[in-house]
Amino acid sequence: MLRNFRGRSEAGARGEYPKLFRNYTDTADHPKIMVNENFQKDFCRHLIGWYHSAHRTLPWRETRNPYFIWVSEAMLQQTQVQTVIPYYGRFIETFPTLIRLADADIQDVLKIWEGLGYYSRARHLYEAARIVCRTYGGTIPDTWASFRKLPGVGDYIAAAVLSFAFRQPHAVVDGNVKRVLARIFEIDEPVNQLSAKPVYQSVAKRLLSLHEPDMFNQAVMELGALICTPKNPGCENCPMSSLCRSFQNRSVSQYPKRVESRSVPTYAVSVGMVQNAQNRFLITRRAASGLLGGLWEFPGGKIQLNETPETACLREIREEVNLKVRIVENLGTIRHAYTHFRIIASVFLATADSSEVVLNGPVDYQWVSLDQISQYPLPKATHKMVALFLSKMPIPYVIRHENHMAVQKCRNGSGSRADTVHSGQFVSHQGGQGHQRR
DNA sequence: AAAGCGGGGCA
DNA sequence: TGCCCAGCTTT
Secondary structure, three states: OOOOOOOOOOOOOOOOOOOOOOOOOOOOOOOOOOOOHHHHHHHHHHHHHHHHHHOOOOHHHOOOOHHHHHHHHHHHOOOOHHHHHHHHHHHHHHOOOHHHHHOOOHHHHHHHHOOOOOOHHHHHHHHHHHHHHHHHOOOOOOOHHHHHOOOOOOHHHHHHHHHHHHOOOOOOOOHHHHHHHHHHHOOOOOOOOHHHHHHHHHHHHHHOOOOOHHHHHHHHHHHHHHOOOOOOOOHHHOOOHHHOHHHHOOOHHHOOOOOOOOOOOEEEEEEEEEEOOOOOEEEEEOOOOOOOOOOEEOOEEEOOOOOOHHHHHHHHHHHHHOOOEEEEEEEEEEEEEOOOOEEEEEEEEEEEOOOOOOOOOOOEEEEEOHHHHOOOOOOHHHHHHHHHHHHOOOHHHHHHOOOOHHHHHHHHOOOOHHHHHOOOOOEOOOOOOOOOEO
């Protein structure tokens, strides 16, 4: 199995910031952040006025249903709006109420979440829904103290849901807000340092419109998404430029400041697509917590020193599912990037004489046909492997599976399928026992 | 306080 | 390729 990467802390490899800043828990006496009553009113007038004329229509802005808003905020965490839109629609269509979510199977929730990443968000949302049903009779609590306690609900989501659904005066602080505020006030505290959070929180709170907290929160995030963007900000069209210190000082490109992030390592891994005598593939389910928690994958893991991809594949399969298999085809490699590392995975087609699995690591397993595999929540990398496999299959095989999602992606991809089909690499899967190299 | 946690879009 | 994204949890 591909285990979570736990890196060593390398002093010096990271950008260790000298302590240049006071730790402001309030910014009332901050030298650069001067927000009097006049400024606050100007700020809100410019910002909210712009928002009314320029904002996008987004599905979760059409409702004040706290459950819908909560779902959207969970999905939007570290994820761009355009990515979330289709997932949001499918989620609330499948789980139209909090009670329906709480009564669902977590595997079905993960299936809807598949491809969105950060799967603990789905698990926490599901667990929180069950808690709300159990503790509050299915009514989402509308106080900070009670809502903020729920799993997966941090300061941002609590402020967002309570302000958007109930118009309570809590200021949101997300990546957009920090970028906007850092530029407007030339705030030097790095936005990706934990110690800077109280500064941005304090500024946002002092600026917040108590009259329209929901509009204010939407507007400042919308400004960050549409005008005050990370690259090429549209200062010439910005409604805040007359209030913006970095615009006046031509220092916009220097804000926000951030501490250097570590470059991610690349690991060579080896994965086996193991077929049994019925031509079904072995998939295993990962533990519920941690990387890709609860998702299904083909067995495999890191290639160790002095190992070939082939021997690593055989070892991982022996370790994880205690099967002795025979490699019949090298399908090639796929690449994939996670948060803290990248992988280059060698993918092998293998056969097992026995289907008797003994798990060590994974928490469940199934032998499935390719038609069935799309019923399980799979990581993106596993989808790439399925697509790689199909790209090596003869055309009749692919046509039999033309409804499979991976086939669609394959066809929309490099278009290499026809090439590989004629490369002499294919294996027959038309119902025969075993696999013959042509 | 720092690290873990996906995947897509973009210059 | 590296950076960034409507962050939260765990250690």
